[in-house]
Amino acid sequence: MTEGQALLLATGGHLLLLAVLSFGLIKSLPPTPHQPDITPIDYVEIGPEPTVTEAPKPSMDAAPREPEPPAPAPEPVLQPAPPEPVPDISPQDVVIEEPEPQPKPKPKPEPKKPAEAKAPLKKEPLKKPETFNAGQMAALIDKNLPDAPARPRDVSAFAKSIESALPKGARISPRQIATLEQAIRSQIAPCWNPPMGGADVAEMTVVLQISLNRDGSIAAPPKFVSQTGATAGNQAYARAFVETAKRAVLRCAPLSLPADLYAHWREFELNFDPRLMT
Amino acid sequence: MKHLLLALLLLAAPAAAQLRVDITSGVAAPMPIAVPGFPTAAITETPAGSTAALGRQIAGIISNNLGGSGLFRPINEAAFPAPGMAQVQAPQFTAFRTAAAQALVTGFVTANGDGTLTVGCYLYDVFAEQELVRQGFTVTPAGWRRAAHKCSDLVYSRLTGESGYFDSRVVYVAETGPRTKRIKRLAIMDQDGANHRYLTSGQSLVLMPRFSPADETLAYMSFVNDRPRVWVYNISTGQQQAVGDFNSMTFAPRFSPDGRKLAFSVMRGGNSAIYAWDIASRSSTQLTGGGAIDTSPSYSPDGKQIVFESDRGGSQQLYVMNADGSNPRRITFGSGRAGSPVWSPRGDLIAFTRMDGGKFRVAVIRPDGSGERLLTDSWQDEGPNWSPNGRVILFSRTERNGSTSLRSIDLTGRNDRRIPTPVDASDPAWGPLLP
Numbered sequence: 001m002t003e004g005q006a007l008l009l010a011t012g013g014h015l016l017l018l019a020v021l022s023f024g025l026i027k028s029l030p031p032t033p034h035q036p037d038i039t040p041i042d043y044v045e046i047g048p049e050p051t052v053t054e055a056p057k058p059s060m061d062a063a064p065r066e067p068e069p070p071a072p073a074p075e076p077v078l079q080p081a082p083p084e085p086v087p088d089i090s091p092q093d094v095v096i097e098e099p100e101p102q103p104k105p106k107p108k109p110e111p112k113k114p115a116e117a118k119a120p121l122k123k124e125p126l127k128k129p130e131t132f133n134a135g136q137m138a139a140l141i142d143k144n145l146p147d148a149p150a151r152p153r154d155v156s157a158f159a160k161s162i163e164s165a166l167p168k169g170a171r172i173s174p175r176q177i178a179t180l181e182q183a184i185r186s187q188i189a190p191c192w193n194p195p196m197g198g199a200d201v202a203e204m205t206v207v208l209q210i211s212l213n214r215d216g217s218i219a220a221p222p223k224f225v226s227q228t229g230a231t232a233g234n235q236a237y238a239r240a241f242v243e244t245a246k247r248a249v250l251r252c253a254p255l256s257l258p259a260d261l262y263a264h265w266r267e268f269e270l271n272f273d274p275r276l277m278t
Numbered sequence: 279m280k281h282l283l284l285a286l287l288l289l290a291a292p293a294a295a296q297l298r299v300d301i302t303s304g305v306a307a308p309m310p311i312a313v314p315g316f317p318t319a320a321i322t323e324t325p326a327g328s329t330a331a332l333g334r335q336i337a338g339i340i341s342n343n344l345g346g347s348g349l350f351r352p353i354n355e356a357a358f359p360a361p362g363m364a365q366v367q368a369p370q371f372t373a374f375r376t377a378a379a380q381a382l383v384t385g386f387v388t389a390n391g392d393g394t395l396t397v398g399c400y401l402y403d404v405f406a407e408q409e410l411v412r413q414g415f416t417v418t419p420a421g422w423r424r425a426a427h428k429c430s431d432l433v434y435s436r437l438t439g440e441s442g443y444f445d446s447r448v449v450y451v452a453e454t455g456p457r458t459k460r461i462k463r464l465a466i467m468d469q470d471g472a473n474h475r476y477l478t479s480g481q482s483l484v485l486m487p488r489f490s491p492a493d494e495t496l497a498y499m500s501f502v503n504d505r506p507r508v509w510v511y512n513i514s515t516g517q518q519q520a521v522g523d524f525n526s527m528t529f530a531p532r533f534s535p536d537g538r539k540l541a542f543s544v545m546r547g548g549n550s551a552i553y554a555w556d557i558a559s560r561s562s563t564q565l566t567g568g569g570a571i572d573t574s575p576s577y578s579p580d581g582k583q584i585v586f587e588s589d590r591g592g593s594q595q596l597y598v599m600n601a602d603g604s605n606p607r608r609i610t611f612g613s614g615r616a617g618s619p620v621w622s623p624r625g626d627l628i629a630f631t632r633m634d635g636g637k638f639r640v641a642v643i644r645p646d647g648s649g650e651r652l653l654t655d656s657w658q659d660e661g662p663n664w665s666p667n668g669r670v671i672l673f674s675r676t677e678r679n680g681s682t683s684l685r686s687i688d689l690t691g692r693n694d695r696r697i698p699t700p701v702d703a704s705d706p707a708w709g710p711l712l713p
Contacts, residue, residue, distance in 0.1 A: 177297065180297065181297065181299045184297075184299045185299055185300070185301060188299075188301050189301055189302075189303050189304055189305075190304075190305055191305075192301060192303075192304030192305065193304055193305055193306070193307055193308075193309055194304040194306070195438055195439065196306045196690055198438070198439065198440060207298070221406065234439070236435065236436075236439040236440075237438075237439030237440060238439065239439060240436070240437060240438055240439030241439065243403070243406075243437075244304075245301075246406065247380060247403065247405055247406070248301075248304070250405035250406060251380070251405055264297055265297065267296070268296060268297035268298065268299060269296055269297070269298040269299070270298075270299050270301055271298055271299065271300045271301065272301045272304075273300055273301065273302050274302070274303075274304060275302075276302045276303065277302075277303055277304065277306070
């Protein structure tokens with residue numbers, strides 16, 4: 001006989017014993033075959049089903065459906081508007097430039113632009129979970145690039161003319177990109193509370209388009225770009241998931257990012273992917 | 279050549295222009311939420327108290343529900359100004375942001391001319407400054423708590439994307455008296471412990487109550503009239519009927535997802551077989567052979583499969599079979615024994631009791647046998663049971679001194695909480711979300 005059988009037998013035996021012991025007691029009760037020992041219950045006690053009123057009393061319809069998103073500082077004012085195609089150079093291009101001999105010990109870092117007059121959102125940033133500051137960032141980038149010139153020293157007239165058309169700091173090395181990415185990541189991740197334990201969380205990601213002002217504040221509400229893992233059956237969850245991502249960005253703004261690289265973080269995408277967390 | 283290079287360079291630029299940053303980690307922390315007392319336009323006395331007092335109590339219940347889920351952290355009311363009626367629809371978002379709230383639940387209580395109450399419920403995203411959802415509930419004064427639970431469910435489902443579970447009830451076995459003469463009664467209460475009452479007098483031993491997922495029907499095992507067997511009891515009508523006409527003990531009942539069938543065990547000598555019983559037609563079908571101890575059947579939410587425990591392989595383990603009894607396959611193999619399985623209403627997990635090393639612990643496993651996780655670590659945690667949304671597991675814990683209590687835990691293994699009961703409690707079963 002197995003342990004399980006023994007256990008069941010023992011349980012059954014106890015139950016039967018209890019039943020036998022209770023027998024006298026039961027016999028003395030008036031027999032009530034159909035509702036032996038249930039006290040009467042009125043289902044109404046739960047209360048009637050709540051009527052879903054069309055709209056609760058006080059002038060719901062008069063109320064604005066939802067307030068406008070907080071007015072962002074108007075973009076054009078803050079934006080020197082660099083010519084569109086110019087500002088960025090792909091990493092591969094920079095790699096070509098890097099081996100160039102370096103005449104000067106190191107390039108002078110771009111003087112940090114004074115933060116634009118702050119007329120940002122009417123929100124006070126909550127204590128930022130991560131310590132990050134743009135000064136350290138600039139120093140870090142500087143250290144990372146002892147030999148790599150930020151700009152080529154080649155001086156053909158044509159190149160010069162192109163160069164002068166580029167906004168300052170437009171050129172960026174892979175290292176700078178990596179550091180910038182890390183700076184963004186380290187500020188957003190602590191603000192993100194992904195919805196854990198959902199049935200579909202394992203497959204879900206969302207990409208948002210972020211637009212920032214020069215002071216790091218939100219220029220426009222985070223815009224939905226794309227999502228994976230959303231199905232017809234999990235719409236509510238998919239929506240809630242996107243909202244957690246948007247909330248993370250709004251909560252963490254303004255971001256503290258190096259002003260001289262503004263051209264690179266004025267607009268960027270965030271891909272929220274909690275799959276490693278689950 | 280150089281020009282060409284530059285031209286290429288410029289062409290390539292836009293493609294590389296957009297920075298994309300992967301956020302692969304976040305913080306699994308409860309969301310801070312503000313639930314200030316609900317204001318009232320006119321303070322009116324009702325049988326349940328004044329509308330002003332009700333407004334505060336309703337906010338308290340919502341706060342308690344949301345906080346109890348482990349997914350939200352209600353913020354102390356002192357941190358923000360109490361909104362008046364005007365602020366219900368035009369909240370002062372700045373104040374709530376200052377209080378670090380990410381969401382705001384507000385609303386109002388109004389006494390209607392016909393004696394009913396209307397509770398308005400609004401949810402706002404504090405950072406986006408957006409209304410997310412609103413809903414009104416009209417209740418009798420006696421049922422005012424349900425309005426608070428409905429509002430809690432509304433908020434929970436809108437913010438998590440999962441259905442709620444707050445407007446639901448729990449049935450369990452209430453235990454009193456000395457251990458040698460234990461009195462066991464069926465008791466029912468709201469999910470938060472309110473509106474507690476006893477369903478049976480305690481004159482007969484009762485065990486294993488189960489809620490139908492479809493309506494207000496219970497199945498349980500009673501020793502009434504010296505015949506230990508399974509009964510079905512309709513709470514709303516008071517009607518009850520014994521299940522089947524078996525000569526031997528029947529036990530371990532569990533409803534099918536549509537509430538029309540009941541699976542349970544029938545004692546056969548030293549073994550037990552699993553039967554399915556059609557409640558309407560009162561006909562039964564034998565599903566397992568009875569050559570072993572097969573018990574604790576539980577249907578999958580689609581009704582197509584049944585998980586059960588069996589010692590057919592030598593020790594007590596979990597098996598999954600088709601609902602007609604075909605194709606049984608074992609799913610637990612870890613060390614120790616596995617028992618009392620129950621399929622999640624979400625379908626993705628099976629909760630069960632893992633018995634190993636002298637301990638009983640609540641665990642979950644996928645229906646294919648993968649991903650077993652222990653959720654609790656105490657001396658004797660057993661009898662798991664799912665919340666209607668498949669998110670929370672209710673179970674009973676026995677201490678070494680013999681006292682028993684109801685506990686709940688999130689399926690992620692967080693938020694181990696005691697469910698308040700007036701007396702010792704065991705064998706809980708969670709009812710469906712009320713309509």
